[in-house]
Amino acid sequence: MASTRGLAQTRPIDWARANLFNSWWSTAVTLLLAWGIIRALWGFIGWAFVHAVYSVPHAADGAPDTAPCRAAQEVGACWAIVPEKYRFILFAFYPYDQQWRPALCVVLFVALYAVSANRRFWRRELGLIWIATLGVVALLMWGGVLGLPYVPQYQWGGLPLTLILATLGLAVAFPLAVLVALGRRSTAMPAVRLLCIVYVELIRGAPLIAWLFMATVLFPLFMPAGVDFDKLLAAQVAIILFAAAYLAEVVRAGLQALPKGQSEAADALGLRYWQKTRLIILPQALRLVIPPLVNTFIGFFKDTSLVLIVGIFDLLKAGTTAVADPPWQGFGNEVYLLLAVIYFAFCFAMSRYSQGLERELDRSRRH
Amino acid sequence: MAQVDLSDPRFPGIHAGGAPRRHVRLSWSDPRLRNVIWQVLILGTVGFVVWYLVHNTSRNLEARHIAGGWGFLWQPASIPIGETPIAYTPSVSSYGRALAVGILNTLKVSAVGVLLATLLGTAVGIGRLSRNWLLSRITAVYVEGVRDIPLLLQLFFWYGIVQALPGPRQAFHPVAGVFLSNRGIKLPQLDWAQAHGLALAAFVFGLLATFAWSRWADRRQARTGRRPLTWPAALFFLLVLPIGVWAAFGAPFHLDLPALRGFNFQGGLTITPEYAALLIGLVVYTATYIAEIVRSGILAIPRGQWEAGGALGLSRGVILRRIVLPQSMRVIIPPMASQYLNLVKNSSLAVAIGYQDIVSIADTTLNQTGQAIEGVAIIMGVYLTFSLAISSFMNWYNKRMALRER
Numbered sequence: 001m002a003s004t005r006g007l008a009q010t011r012p013i014d015w016a017r018a019n020l021f022n023s024w025w026s027t028a029v030t031l032l033l034a035w036g037i038i039r040a041l042w043g044f045i046g047w048a049f050v051h052a053v054y055s056v057p058h059a060a061d062g063a064p065d066t067a068p069c070r071a072a073q074e075v076g077a078c079w080a081i082v083p084e085k086y087r088f089i090l091f092a093f094y095p096y097d098q099q100w101r102p103a104l105c106v107v108l109f110v111a112l113y114a115v116s117a118n119r120r121f122w123r124r125e126l127g128l129i130w131i132a133t134l135g136v137v138a139l140l141m142w143g144g145v146l147g148l149p150y151v152p153q154y155q156w157g158g159l160p161l162t163l164i165l166a167t168l169g170l171a172v173a174f175p176l177a178v179l180v181a182l183g184r185r186s187t188a189m190p191a192v193r194l195l196c197i198v199y200v201e202l203i204r205g206a207p208l209i210a211w212l213f214m215a216t217v218l219f220p221l222f223m224p225a226g227v228d229f230d231k232l233l234a235a236q237v238a239i240i241l242f243a244a245a246y247l248a249e250v251v252r253a254g255l256q257a258l259p260k261g262q263s264e265a266a267d268a269l270g271l272r273y274w275q276k277t278r279l280i281i282l283p284q285a286l287r288l289v290i291p292p293l294v295n296t297f298i299g300f301f302k303d304t305s306l307v308l309i310v311g312i313f314d315l316l317k318a319g320t321t322a323v324a325d326p327p328w329q330g331f332g333n334e335v336y337l338l339l340a341v342i343y344f345a346f347c348f349a350m351s352r353y354s355q356g357l358e359r360e361l362d363r364s365r366r367h
Numbered sequence: 368m369a370q371v372d373l374s375d376p377r378f379p380g381i382h383a384g385g386a387p388r389r390h391v392r393l394s395w396s397d398p399r400l401r402n403v404i405w406q407v408l409i410l411g412t413v414g415f416v417v418w419y420l421v422h423n424t425s426r427n428l429e430a431r432h433i434a435g436g437w438g439f440l441w442q443p444a445s446i447p448i449g450e451t452p453i454a455y456t457p458s459v460s461s462y463g464r465a466l467a468v469g470i471l472n473t474l475k476v477s478a479v480g481v482l483l484a485t486l487l488g489t490a491v492g493i494g495r496l497s498r499n500w501l502l503s504r505i506t507a508v509y510v511e512g513v514r515d516i517p518l519l520l521q522l523f524f525w526y527g528i529v530q531a532l533p534g535p536r537q538a539f540h541p542v543a544g545v546f547l548s549n550r551g552i553k554l555p556q557l558d559w560a561q562a563h564g565l566a567l568a569a570f571v572f573g574l575l576a577t578f579a580w581s582r583w584a585d586r587r588q589a590r591t592g593r594r595p596l597t598w599p600a601a602l603f604f605l606l607v608l609p610i611g612v613w614a615a616f617g618a619p620f621h622l623d624l625p626a627l628r629g630f631n632f633q634g635g636l637t638i639t640p641e642y643a644a645l646l647i648g649l650v651v652y653t654a655t656y657i658a659e660i661v662r663s664g665i666l667a668i669p670r671g672q673w674e675a676g677g678a679l680g681l682s683r684g685v686i687l688r689r690i691v692l693p694q695s696m697r698v699i700i701p702p703m704a705s706q707y708l709n710l711v712k713n714s715s716l717a718v719a720i721g722y723q724d725i726v727s728i729a730d731t732t733l734n735q736t737g738q739a740i741e742g743v744a745i746i747m748g749v750y751l752t753f754s755l756a757i758s759s760f761m762n763w764y765n766k767r768m769a770l771r772e773r
Contacts, residue, residue: 019500026499033501188398191406195413206750207712213730214746217739221427222420302517309719316520332527340516340524347515 051076055083066327078331082338085322089335092157092318098149101140102160108133108140109163117353130171137164153232157313159342161232165304165314169239170247170297176240177247178286182277184248185255196248203245208306211238216310235307243300250296254289255281287361294354298347305343315339424740433737440466446731448723450639462732469728470749476642476724477711477753480649484710485703487650488657493687495662510655518652519716525651526644526720535631544624546632552643553625556636562616569612573604580604641722645714653710660702664695696768704761711753725749 010018020030053069053076069078090106091099112133115121121129141160144150156164183189183196203211215238220229258281266276286293308317319339323332395401428435440463447457452471455464494506513521530549532539538548544555557563580600588594625635668691676686718727726746733742 019498022498029497029499030501033505037501037505188402189406189409191410195410202747205754206747207715207726209715209718210726210729210743210746210750213726213733214739214743217730217733218424218743221424221739223427224423225427225430298515302515305517305519306716308519309716316517316523320523330531333524336520336524336527339520343517343520344512344515348511351511351515 047075048077052079053077054079056080064327069331073330077334078328079334081322081328081331081334085325085328085335086338088158089315089318089322089338090158091160092313092321093155094157094160095149095151095155098143098151101143101148101151102156102158105137105140105160106163108137109160109167112167134168134171153230156232158318159315161313162301162304162315165236165239165307166301169236169243169304170300173240173243173247176244177251178282180244180248181251181255184252200245200248203242204249208238208242208303209309211242212306212310214238231310232312235310235312239300239304239307243296246296246299247293250289250292251286253292254285254287257288258285290361291354291358294350294357298350298354301346301350302343315342428737428739431737435738435740437741439732439736439738439741442736444732445735446723446728448728449721450642450723462736465728466725466732466745469723469725472717472722473711473714473724473726473749473753476645476649476714476717476722480646480653480710480714481707483646483650484653484657484706488654489661491654492658492661493665495658496665498683506658510658513651514655518648518713519719521652522644522648522716522720525648526640529640529644532640535627538627544622544635546625546627548632549640550631550637551640552638553632554636554638555622555624556634558619558621558623560619562613562619565616566609566613570605570609573608576604577601639722641717641720644720645717645722648716649710649713653706653713656706656709657703660699660706661695664699665691667698668694693768697765700761700765700768704758704765707757707761708754711757712750 021027051072053072056068057065059065064080064084066078066080069080072078087096087099091102094102112130115129116126137160139145140148141156141164142151142153180196180199183192184200186193212235215234216231219234219237223229262280262284263276266280271279305314305316307314308320311317313321316339319335320332323329323335393400441461443458444460444462444465445458446462446465448455448465448468450472451468452475453464453468454460455468491506491509494502495510497503497506529551532547532549535546535548535550538546538553540546544553546553577597577600581597584595584597623634623636625632625637627633665687672690672694673683673686676690677683681689714724715726717724718730729742729746733739736742
């Protein structure tokens, strides 16, 4: 605490001398950076706000006239594309009058994340909440009951699809990863251990793109003749198998970090393997690896964007498609900035949460 | 207290050390028998699923009249490839050659990417620990901001920037011989002569000699406490010697300058827009991860090391270079290896902006020939080789840097 008070008492000039100008080298760096930052900020503000175009006129048939944007293209942003295209970017080809359904799904997902992040809800019921939420999302997205018109999968897209791929992917991949990690640590079952090692190393050996290509090409071949394998399902399965291999390694690190005495004590109490694993090992091992687990979650949230390469309309693909519309061609950076903000919001929230949790767990461990 | 029967199979651990092995009893309560049964069940299920998939696949391939085998590698490939490090003509060259081009393209972007990302990442990681407030803030903003945006989105952004450059006729022309346009970056290319090869050899020799000189200086310093000057030797070996060799062989110097002919440039060295965008994207993205690794590596070194260095009167730069970084290498190297692997794997995102790496070409091959299994095997083989190469190099380096305990 003393250092904070000391800092508060120093005058700004002393602070600047200590932190910005403490040597000729530091002074040079400060001046150079300040010059660069001011120039960049000046340019950005001019582009994004001062010279930006916020709306464009529409012709009688409703077609937008992007001439004002074209006129300002070199100097100013064309934010008119956002009100014009945000419904498409967020929900892609989902029927326009039904788009409240995917919107509600996004809200449900965010609520689900918020509930899962709260340590008070870390109980067995959380699993049920996840299953219930995913069920409601499926109901909303597909429809076909309760008077909701049926919407086939190929019309899904945008942000809800990204969230489905990430959430369902992790919800299935995580239990699988725990099983694989346990299998890889198993000493009593060498054959199962070998199987898990082969699975993890094989999956981690090639990039996700390669697996997505393989899934879309190979899964239809795997099926008996006449069975149609949906592209979205193929991508989802590929993401699950891929994520499980990486998560398994994180879980394994937690299992390894747990002192052997815990397992021996459980044996001494006469617990069976699954009792021991469920009651003693996993609760402690998983708690040890929460920060790297969240980092892996962040990675996979970002990686869901790769499905656009096999032609699935996730958030990123919807954004790039919106820019490909002839009147709006050339205004990619505005849309990319919007998408970056959306992805950033989700990932940054997760990483801040993980950092906070890490500090909290550190503190509780020290007591 | 209840009597515990030590032969009870519920206490397998108790017999771990030297106890006589029990016979397997044909009873569900024997854990060893249970394990065998479980393994047979699991392997049986997995085996059945694999057999079922293979069976379906071979039936499906038969139905599509696709024969297995590697014969397609010698058939002419009708894949247009924009960037060919080795000679390749569509519809004439074979699929094997097309795949080789893909592998070389992956290598080309990965090798340069790893090098640049390491340099940028190390600089940023150290910068984030700087006592200069502005520098540490701006590097933190860069790391936190760039890390949380998907690489693919960043690639689109960079590709958009590169494509938005003016056409060849209005190309940016910062210095003579350098043109930046939407056709890529044009650089002057040196007409290679024998003298250049010799000068390069002299430079490599100079590097080794400088290294040897500084080792000698280290030993001398350890013995006498005085450090001989190293910069004159470095200057001589790295600058004077190569230039001297070059001059001695006639000092040939002819640059192939790019020049605007019609609608495009002729001559010079070309960096395609796709390659430039991919490289910038990979470097900027991976550097944020490397920066965090370097930062945590430096932070892992106890403060006492800094203070001890300060007490000896060393400057912060010298402490960092000669005391802290060599020790933090042990923390840095293992995660760094996995970041290098990530960069190599992420280079497969090239397909999104039209740079043809191995995954892109293998996928096209697979679609054109229908040889799905072989295409998958090729991709696996290539990446497995890359990961084995990188991890064995990093293991070797790690062993070299490891703590030698006496």
